[in-house]
Amino acid sequence: MKRTKYGVMLLASVLAFGAAAINPVDAKIPSAKTEVSDVKQTKAIVIKGTDAMQFDLKEIKVKAGQKVKLTLVHAGKLAKTAMGHNWVLLKPGVDVAAFGSKAAAARETEYIPKSEEASIVAHTKLVGGGESDTVEFTAPKKGTYTFICSFPGHYALMKGSFIVE
CATH class of the missing domain: 2.60.40.420 (Cupredoxins -  blue copper proteins)
Known part of the structure; x- marks a missing residue:
């Protein structure tokens, strides 16, 4: 049972991290590279x-x-x-x-x-x-x-x- 609980927490962490990597606004990643002067x-x-x-x-x-x-x-x-x-x-x-x-x-x-x-x-x-x-x-x-x-x-x-x- 402990493995399942930790597995779910690990899966939730990976999904949260993945979502942040996909959405730069949520991850506070600057978008300066895409801005055109x-x-x-x-x-x-x-x-x-x-x-x-x-x-x-x-x-x-x-x-x-x-x-x-x-x-x-x-x-x-x-x-x-x-x-x-x-x-x-x-x-x-x-x-x-x-x-x-x-x-x-x-x-x-x-x-x-x-x-x-x-x-x-x-x-x-x-x-x-x-x-x-x-x-x-x-x-x-x-x-x-x-x-x-x-x-x-x-x-x-x-x-x-x-x-x-």
């Missing part, structure tokens, strides 16, 4: 530019070091020679008006001035009505950055904040 996930962003010289987003937030996949969609109908748009992320401290002035003279390079490449974090190519372009990059260090369209004169209206947390 925001930084490891690519942030997909779609921003639209219109024939009215407007971006549909004025603010974009990402995490420092996060992979970013940004797609610019020209939602208008005008050709890129008349109403082209691009998306240019500038480094902190860049004088937007001075950059825009140099960009206006850079028609051959789709309004991305060669002399200012060190001032740019990332940019799309120039697109016209109905077109789109995608750029992939890693978000820079924490801070607030300015994004613009560098087509002549557009930066005054087509700009926003790229916030890296």
